[in-house]
Amino acid sequence: MMSRDASYALLRRRVLDVTGIDIDSYRHQQMERRLRALLDRFKVEDYYTYAKMIERDPEKARELWDFITINVSEFFRNPERWRELREKVVPSLYSGGPLRAWSAGCANGAEPYSLAIVLQEACPGGQYSVLATDIDRKTLERARAGVYEEGDLKNVDWTRMKYFEKMGERYSVSDTVRSRVRFEYHDLLSDEYPSRMDLVVCRNVVIYFTEQAKERVYRGFAAALRPGGVLFLGETETIFNPVSIGLEPVTPFFYRRV
Numbered sequence: 001m002m003s004r005d006a007s008y009a010l011l012r013r014r015v016l017d018v019t020g021i022d023i024d025s026y027r028h029q030q031m032e033r034r035l036r037a038l039l040d041r042f043k044v045e046d047y048y049t050y051a052k053m054i055e056r057d058p059e060k061a062r063e064l065w066d067f068i069t070i071n072v073s074e075f076f077r078n079p080e081r082w083r084e085l086r087e088k089v090v091p092s093l094y095s096g097g098p099l100r101a102w103s104a105g106c107a108n109g110a111e112p113y114s115l116a117i118v119l120q121e122a123c124p125g126g127q128y129s130v131l132a133t134d135i136d137r138k139t140l141e142r143a144r145a146g147v148y149e150e151g152d153l154k155n156v157d158w159t160r161m162k163y164f165e166k167m168g169e170r171y172s173v174s175d176t177v178r179s180r181v182r183f184e185y186h187d188l189l190s191d192e193y194p195s196r197m198d199l200v201v202c203r204n205v206v207i208y209f210t211e212q213a214k215e216r217v218y219r220g221f222a223a224a225l226r227p228g229g230v231l232f233l234g235e236t237e238t239i240f241n242p243v244s245i246g247l248e249p250v251t252p253f254f255y256r257r258v
């Protein structure tokens with residue numbers, strides 16, 4: 001009989017093989033709750049049996065994957081912050097050259113397209129580019145297509161509807177905006193980070209990461225930013241002791257690279 005630790009280690013390896021994700025980088029309590037729910041769902045007693053199920057049928061790891069890649073998003077999520085970004089942050093970043101922005105954990109694309117709209121309005125001569133990354137290839141495909149339900153646009157001001165085209169019941173992002181966003185696969189926990197970014201937006205992604213993984217990711221963002229560049233986080237995300245990793249708080253959700 002395998003010990004609980006050994007069977008957990010086996011499950012961790014199988015999930016890593018099948019999904020490329022290390023479940024140890026995600027918050028223990030939430031992960032364990034989810035794993036227990038899956039054991040119940042599959043009517044199996046222990047991690048070992050679940051690991052063996054995944055070996056035989058990798059699809060059995062799908063729900064775990066869906067949990068890790070919850071893709072909920074919308075345009076201009078928390079509109080107040082986007083106003084701050086537009087009015088205070090972006091003007092402070094513009095230095096004459098093209099502005100480089102990165103939306104990390106971009107889900108269905110609503111975030112990087114919101115970013116492109118803001119930069120379209122705020123960057124003289126429209127000199128900017130947006131890199132948008134995620135680990136979920138399916139959601140990246142949907143993001144590239146750029147077609148949304150009306151509900152996704154609930155925070156879009158009518159003056160910004162010019163960036164969308166109505167297609168029956170749905171809305172398609174205009175070519176002007178779409179052509180400025182480049183979507184790529186990128187795992188924040190294992191891939192190399194881009195560099196010389198003026199702005200990094202990472203919202204509602206690290207919430208499930210362990211404190212250790214979060215610290216690694218924040219250090220990675222600090223290194224990805226040029227001095228003076230800004231990191232934009234989600235409503236529930238705060239960096240403790242940002243100065244120790246070369247960032248200084250600007251307002252509660254914006255941090256500037258020293």
Ligand SMILES: C[S@@+](CC[C@H](N)C(=O)[O-])C[C@H]1O[C@@H](n2cnc3c(N)ncnc32)[C@H](O)[C@@H]1O
Pocket residue numbers: 068069070071072073074077104105106107108111133134135136139186187188189202203204205234
């Ligand atoms: C809740 S969505 C956030 C979307 C958007 N940033 C927002 O705030 O509206 C979280 C996204 O993070 C992605 N994600 C989870 N783990 C990741 C990782 N290790 N690297 C990159 N993206 C990850 C998920 O696939 C999902 O699309």
